[in-house]
Amino acid sequence: MSNLVEGELRRQGRTAFDVDIGDEAFAFTNVSFEDRKVTGAQIAEAVGANPATDYVVLLHLPNHQLETIRPNETVDLKDGARLFVIKGDGTDRFFVDGIPLEWPRKTLTGTSILFLAGKGADLELVLERQDQPDKVIDEDDEVRIGAPGVEKFHTRPAQVNVTIFVNTRPTPWTKKRIKFEEVVLIAYPVPPPGKEIVYTVGYFDGPPKHPEGSLTQGKSVRVRDQMVFDVKFTDKS
Structure with missing residues (x-):
């Protein structure tokens, strides 16, 4: 739903309810409903899943359980709810x-x-x-x-008990994943001089499905024994 439509709904004293609907690949689409009480069929149709009877609609509850919503069943959605619509019969x-x-x-x-x-x-x-x-x-x-x-x-x-290499230096590691910030701290325990230091982190010899790539701030990657990280910095000041 567009911001214009949402604004009109609010001017009329009505509320748009935003939910996230995922598919079998866990790719999510944000969808807005005018009414928080919707049927399973309406949820399916909102993401183009027709006919609704060919799809399974699941509500991901706050306690992480999954609840099946039948096409003619009405559910009371909360803003920010997470659902899945996946082709199947059970x-x-x-x-x-x-x-x-x-x-x-x-x-x-x-x-x-x-x-x-x-x-x-x-x-x-x-x-x-x-x-x-x-x-x-x-x-x-x-x-x-x-x-x-x-x-x-x-x-x-x-x-986990592996050895990773950060800027050629072997480092023991005991966690399943490593964050961008953790790699940078290993490479530069004392920050380089400069007012605006920007780091880049690349890796290779990683896990089979993602053997090489780059890390960005706030992200992490699964570690593997003998995995190699290359950390560089640039002073943007």
């Missing part, structure tokens, strides 16, 4: 730290499962298995949740 159930979750697709990545369960990126996901040892699920690993039975996962602090 969901499979699984648990993370006892939290019941459901999903219309047969597979999910480790990152997506942690996101749905509201777990931090510094935790690792563990698939519980009865007939063999539990399995640590990497961020990029795809897990089949549509298999017979109900999959159960738990999380724990990531058990």
Whole structure:
């Protein structure tokens, strides 16, 4: 909904309710509704999912559970609510730290499962298995949740003990990820002289799906043993 329409609604004493609607790839679209009470069909139609009966609509609750909204079912949305609209005819159930979750697709990545369960990126996901040892699920690993039975996962602090190289200097690292600011601090524990220092951080020999790239302020990357970081600075003053 445009700002002009939202402004007109408010002039009429009505409110626009903004929600985020995600797809199976976890790409979100911000959508506004004139009424906070909408049906599952209206939610699906808002992102072009027609016919609505071919899609599953899920409401991501504050406690991180997922609730299926049927096409003719009305839900009372709160501003900023998060939903998913995904093609499918049903969901499979699984648990993370006892939290019941459901999903219309047969597979999910480790990152997506942690996101749905509201777990931090510094935790690792563990698939519980009865007939063999539990399995640590990497961020990029795809897990089949549509298999017979109900999959159960738990999380724990990531058990990491690797060596990374920052500007050729070997550095022990014990966290699953490393932030831009942490790499910069390792490279320059004493900030370079200058009033406006700007850092650039590049890396290579990283995780298989993202072996090289750059980090920007506020971002992080998953670490791998022998991963290499190159930190440079420029004085913009």
